[in-house]
Amino acid sequence: MSIEEIALEAEDRMEKSVTLLTDQLRGVRTGRANTGLVDSVRVDYYGSSTPLKQLANLSTPEPQQILIRPFDQSVVGDIVKAIQASDLGLTPNSDGKVIRLNVPSLSVEQRKKLSNRVKDLAEEARVAIRNIRRDANKQAEVEQSEKILTEDDLATCKDEIQALTKKFETKVNEIAEKKAAEILEV
Structure with missing residues (x-):
């Protein structure tokens, strides 16, 4: 060489x-919502562990909120379970179509x-x-x-x-x- x-x-x-x-x-939290927080969350999707960003559209409509719109509505429950199982410390709110994560201030x-x-x-x-x-x-x-x-x-x-x-x-x-x-x- x-x-x-x-x-x-x-x-x-x-x-x-x-x-x-x-x-x-x-993936490290700051004072405001950031889709990077949930990018790496892995969801059990039809038997395979899939990154959340491949299953849903992630956005931050407000400074303290992350909005997750799954491409397939049938995985909403799986995404909620995956977020709860992760160590993010965030509680997902779901209406069956979208999931909202409120990011509290630090x-x-x-x-x-x-x-x-x-x-x-x-x-x-x-x-x-x-x-x-x-x-x-x-x-x-x-x-x-x-x-x-x-x-x-x-x-x-x-x-x-x-x-x-x-x-x-x-x-x-x-x-x-x-x-x-x-x-x-x-």
Whole structure:
């Protein structure tokens, strides 16, 4: 593998870590309703576990409410059960056609807990990025021991990988700070 290939693979994996963090943070509550809260709820639909977003149209008609319109009216009961079984802490109200979820405002204590959860998720992403850096550095060292890369190439490669690590850690920090600010905003 060349320096560029090692760096590209590391960059691709780091990008995936940031994407995963973004997806995880979408499900963290803020003070207002967000369809991301229920996107990942899985519903038992004809024997298979299906994400809610594939079974219904999700919207937020009001700042404190999520509206779920199932494409198939026969699954309303299954969706209600899935939401109740999830750890969202939201009570679904159904009229047989649509489901309404009222999202209560967060207390100061809840906001602090959620903010800490965001910090934990961000730290997991930073650890993943550092592990990717370690793997890429090991790959470069293997290439150098096999005489594919010179010592100068190895140093250049490690510098590139470190620069990528810094770039993606900064991205993670920015995303986490933005989400934490969103949560703490009253």
